[in-house]
Amino acid sequence: MIDPLYEEFPETIEVDGEEYGILTDFREWIRFSDMLADNELTKEEKLYLLTNWLTETPRNITAKLVNAVFAFFRADALNPVPIESEEEQEDESPQPKRPPVFDWKYDAKFLIGDFRRYYGINLLSVKYMHWWEFRCLFAALPDDSMCRKRIDIRSKDLSQIKDKERRKQIAKIQRQIALPFELDDDDMATIFEG
Numbered sequence: 001m002i003d004p005l006y007e008e009f010p011e012t013i014e015v016d017g018e019e020y021g022i023l024t025d026f027r028e029w030i031r032f033s034d035m036l037a038d039n040e041l042t043k044e045e046k047l048y049l050l051t052n053w054l055t056e057t058p059r060n061i062t063a064k065l066v067n068a069v070f071a072f073f074r075a076d077a078l079n080p081v082p083i084e085s086e087e088e089q090e091d092e093s094p095q096p097k098r099p100p101v102f103d104w105k106y107d108a109k110f111l112i113g114d115f116r117r118y119y120g121i122n123l124l125s126v127k128y129m130h131w132w133e134f135r136c137l138f139a140a141l142p143d144d145s146m147c148r149k150r151i152d153i154r155s156k157d158l159s160q161i162k163d164k165e166r167r168k169q170i171a172k173i174q175r176q177i178a179l180p181f182e183l184d185d186d187d188m189a190t191i192f193e194g
Contacts, residue, residue, distance in 0.1 A: 002077045009130045010077070013054075013068040020065075021055030022072055026123075026134035028053060029073055030104045037103075075135045100179045101154040102147065110146035111138075118145060150177055 002009075012019045023029075035041065035049055047061055050069055058065055071077070104111070115121045119137060121129075141148050153173050161167040 001080050004078065004132065004136060009132045010072070013072050015058075015062070015065045015068050020058060020068075022069070023053050023055065024130050024132075026129045026131045029131040029134075032073060033104050037105075072131075075132045078132060078135065099154070101151045103179045106179055107147060107150060110150060114141055114145040114147050118142065153177060154179070 009024065011021060011024055013022050014020075032050075032053055036046060038046075041049070047066065050066065051057055051061065053069060112123050115123050115137065118141060121137075138147070143149075143152070153170065154177065156170055156174070158167050158171055158174075161170060
C-alpha cells in the first residue's frame with residue numbers, strides 16, 4: 001500500500017524485475033474500461049489491445065503482465081490488503097456476476113457534473129490527472145452526489161425493503177437508471193445450479 005499524501009503515484013509497472021512505462025491519465029483508463037466492456041472484442045483481442053496502455057511493447061504478454069496492468073487499473077496499491085476470514089476462504093463456490101452499479105460511459109454526465117460541483121474540476125478541459133488521483137476523488141464523492149445516489153439506488157436489495165410502497169418506488173427508479181447487463185453462459189449455469 002502506498003500513502004498518496006507523500007508518495008508519488010506510479011508511472012510504471014514492474015513484472016519479473018522489469019519495468020514498463022504505463023499511460024497514467026484518467027481518460028486513458030476510462031477508455032481501457034470501455035475496451036474491456038466491448039462485447040464485440042474477443043478475449044484474445046482484448047489481451048493484445050491491453051498493451052496499448054504500456055509505453056513500450058512487451059516481448060510477451062504473460063499472466064504476470066496482465067495482472068500488473070489490472071492492479072494498476074484497480075489502483076490496488078491505494079487499498080489495504082484485506083484480511084480474509086476463515087468463512088470467506090472456505091466459500092469457493094462460483095458467484096454469478098451482479099448487475100453493474102456504475103458505468104463510466106453511461107454515467108459520464110453525472111461524473112462531469114459532480115467533479116465540477118464538488119471539486120471545481122472541469123474533466124473536459126483538465127490537461128492531465130493521474131488515474132489514481134482521479135480514483136481518490138471519485139471514491140471521496142459525498143453521498144449526495146449524483147454518482148453516489150445512482151450507485152446507491154442500483155445496489156439496493158429490494159428484498160431488504162419492508163415497506164411495499166418504498167420497495168415499488170425504488171424498483172421503478174432502478175429500472176429507469178439500469179445499466180445494460182448480460183449474463184454469460186457460466187453465470188447462467190451458476191444461477192441454475194445454485
